[in-house]
Amino acid sequence: MLRLGVFLILSAFLSIATLASQSPAVTASARVEVSGRVIVVDAGRPVGVHGAVVRLSGADALQPGTTLTQDDGRFVFTDVPIGGFYLEATKRGLLSGRYGAAEPGRFGQRLVVTAKGNQNILLSMFRGGVVAGTIRNERSVPVFEARVLLSRIVKGPQDRAVVAESFTAMTDDLGRYRFYGLQAGWFELVVVPPQQGEYALEASETEDGAVQRFLSGGIQRPLLASRPEAIRSMGYVPARGAGFELLLGEVRQSVDVWLGRGLLSRLSGRITTKAGLPAANARVTVRPSPDSGIPLQAQRTVLSNEAGEYVADRLFPGPHVVSAESPPGTPPAMARGEVNVTEGTGYLALTLEPAATLSGQLVFEDAGDPVAAAEIALGLRLVGAGTATNPPRLLPGANYAFEFTNVPPGKYHLAFGRLSERWFLSAITSPSGTLTDAPFLEVPAGGAVKGIVVAFSKIPTEVRGRLLNRDGSAVTDCLVVVFPQDPLLWDGSMSRLAEVQPDETGLFVAKGLIPGSYLIAVRTFAAEQGFSSTTLMALKETGVPVTLKQGAVIVQNLQIR
Numbered sequence: 001m002l003r004l005g006v007f008l009i010l011s012a013f014l015s016i017a018t019l020a021s022q023s024p025a026v027t028a029s030a031r032v033e034v035s036g037r038v039i040v041v042d043a044g045r046p047v048g049v050h051g052a053v054v055r056l057s058g059a060d061a062l063q064p065g066t067t068l069t070q071d072d073g074r075f076v077f078t079d080v081p082i083g084g085f086y087l088e089a090t091k092r093g094l095l096s097g098r099y100g101a102a103e104p105g106r107f108g109q110r111l112v113v114t115a116k117g118n119q120n121i122l123l124s125m126f127r128g129g130v131v132a133g134t135i136r137n138e139r140s141v142p143v144f145e146a147r148v149l150l151s152r153i154v155k156g157p158q159d160r161a162v163v164a165e166s167f168t169a170m171t172d173d174l175g176r177y178r179f180y181g182l183q184a185g186w187f188e189l190v191v192v193p194p195q196q197g198e199y200a201l202e203a204s205e206t207e208d209g210a211v212q213r214f215l216s217g218g219i220q221r222p223l224l225a226s227r228p229e230a231i232r233s234m235g236y237v238p239a240r241g242a243g244f245e246l247l248l249g250e251v252r253q254s255v256d257v258w259l260g261r262g263l264l265s266r267l268s269g270r271i272t273t274k275a276g277l278p279a280a281n282a283r284v285t286v287r288p289s290p291d292s293g294i295p296l297q298a299q300r301t302v303l304s305n306e307a308g309e310y311v312a313d314r315l316f317p318g319p320h321v322v323s324a325e326s327p328p329g330t331p332p333a334m335a336r337g338e339v340n341v342t343e344g345t346g347y348l349a350l351t352l353e354p355a356a357t358l359s360g361q362l363v364f365e366d367a368g369d370p371v372a373a374a375e376i377a378l379g380l381r382l383v384g385a386g387t388a389t390n391p392p393r394l395l396p397g398a399n400y401a402f403e404f405t406n407v408p409p410g411k412y413h414l415a416f417g418r419l420s421e422r423w424f425l426s427a428i429t430s431p432s433g434t435l436t437d438a439p440f441l442e443v444p445a446g447g448a449v450k451g452i453v454v455a456f457s458k459i460p461t462e463v464r465g466r467l468l469n470r471d472g473s474a475v476t477d478c479l480v481v482v483f484p485q486d487p488l489l490w491d492g493s494m495s496r497l498a499e500v501q502p503d504e505t506g507l508f509v510a511k512g513l514i515p516g517s518y519l520i521a522v523r524t525f526a527a528e529q530g531f532s533s534t535t536l537m538a539l540k541e542t543g544v545p546v547t548l549k550q551g552a553v554i555v556q557n558l559q560i561r
Helices: 016-022 373-379 533-540
Strands: 027-042 045-048 053-058 065-068 074-090 111-113 118-127 129-137 147-155 161-170 176-182 185-192 199-201 241-246 256-261 265-272 283-288 300-303 309-315 318-325 333-341 345-347 356-364 380-384 401-407 410-416 424-430 441-443 448-457 462-468 479-484 498-500 507-511 516-523 544-548 553-555
Touching: 027 111, 065 074, 074 118, 111 118, 129 185, 147 176, 161 176, 185 256, 265 283, 265 318, 265 333, 283 309, 300 309, 333 345, 356 441, 441 448, 462 516, 479 507, 479 533, 498 507, 516 533
Parallel strands: 027 118, 129 256, 265 345, 356 448, 462 553
Antiparallel strands: 027 045, 027 074, 053 065, 053 074, 074 111, 129 176, 147 161, 147 185, 185 241, 199 256, 265 309, 283 300, 283 318, 318 333, 356 401, 380 410, 410 441, 424 448, 462 507, 479 498, 479 516, 516 544
């Protein structure tokens, strides 16, 4: 597996004008043909793929197009403007074929459409792997409606294990499950028992007697080296998984799992009001912490009884976040706590606190260019503890005032999606100071936080440069990731995270990030699930620090070594 390091290359000699001049221009008046063939290798020979969906998407902000392949795998796009595009073929059960990708799962390269057109393009697809099996209980009876979770794990920078993609399937009435169209690699299998019954998945025992034991305590565990075909219950500790390797196009039909019946983890507690009275019918949600490695589908939601007591069972051992809400028809009140659920039972009491409000105003530097209310409503959210509250309400009037209601007390930070192509977030301030590069905003119970000002500008920040090999050649099949230095700001906001693929010259451009302190890193593994704190923590080891100021352009070249 390729290990990356990224270091700073002096780039003063490289002007922005030079970079821009080498980026292919789009000429809307010229229209040409782009055609080729989609193939898959069967029995050592290439065969045309019938009915594959070929997508031509614009790397230069052009509208994408799709077409289907003919019986022999051929496809044609007509009336295509000159410019840069990405070309990809997909079909159910096959691994996607991307133009310029050296192997399945790589990002591919940009296709430069010239005035002569582009014909005889070859897109190679591959047979996807298959993992199937049966879930049974300790009496070998098939288990119906068990949730099977399969995750592909890859090595990121510094050999950290990162989840690239995850799949979910439910067992049928014969206990069977099946995943298909899988890439080659290391996989982890976890079974969430059905709601009815008290099952516990245990350590994995392979047919040759080797035993691999590990808790589902995060994906940074060492990758397993065994190839189990049968996973049998060994005891009574829940939340075990099994790891194995799947080769390209391999079909594994007998990855069977036995669920043991035994002592399950359970969390109980009591919900009270601020006056100390029991809170009946409060909605209590117990969900795994974001970085616990426990499947999110394993969360439990229960209601408290007349005495305010609640019980959540069938829990995976590990860190959890517990939240409680007052029942409908009562004044909004909320509570939140964290607990490490161990094997056996645990206890957590929570006190409901009155909900708060948060309000402020959006400021645009050009008052003559109005912004539609729909754009604002879609772009703004308040984030706390990894979850979003209700969308803000845009207040009547022409001053773009907004208000969050029913906000649980606690520490928060504001996160924004991009409002439109013409406006970029430039600053966030409160009466206590700037919030642009500082994560926390204290929201007191039952209070009203006022005076938040969110400013937008038409001049974006910009990070650009080239990604190069040691010999100076362009790297095009990796992604350049720009993200905050402070992990507390890794909330998935488009205004703080960017991921771009270099063009055929290695040029990458990231625009519109909110000013602040960032890291630039390179990602070679195809993690399809977008940004996660585990992925960014792995990239943080090799990131190059940069500071973005409003309207400034940072030129930063990167080199793989």
